[in-house]
Amino acid sequence: MTAPTLVYDSARAASRILVACQAGNLPDLEWELVQACLPPPALPPDSAERWELLDAVASQMLATLARMRRRSADGFEGAEVQLGLLRHLAGGSG
Numbered sequence: 540m541t542a543p544t545l546v547y548d549s550a551r552a553a554s555r556i557l558v559a560c561q562a563g564n565l566p567d568l569e570w571e572l573v574q575a576c577l578p579p580p581a582l583p584p585d586s587a588e589r590w591e592l593l594d595a596v597a598s599q600m601l602a603t604l605a606r607m608r609r610r611s612a613d614g615f616e617g618a619e620v621q622l623g624l625l626r627h628l629a630g631g632s633g
Contacts, residue, residue: 549589553628556597560622567603572597589628596624 551575561570575597603616611613615621 549586549593550629552593553625556600557622557625557629560625565604569601572601572604576601585600592624593628596621 552571556568556571556575559571575593578594581587582590599617600615600621607613607615
């Protein structure tokens with residue numbers, strides 16, 4: 540019996556982040572952002588680049604949430620750009 544193969548799907552991960560954003564569910568959003576920052580095992584170069592972008596966006600969003608909690612940020616800085624990148628990733632494969 541072979542071990543199941545984990546699929547690291549950046550499009551699905553980006554979609555889950557977008558859904559949590561749209562729902563306004565902060566605990567789910569943070570969970571999905573943290574999951575997106577977990578390093579996957581070795582990936583093909585095209586998939587690895589997509590995960591690097593997802594990781595960068597998720598890390599930036601987590602940092603902004605932390606600043607908002609400390610009240611050192613009034614809003615979600617760069618939200619339009621980050622959401623646009625997430626939409627791009629969600630629309631692609633891999």
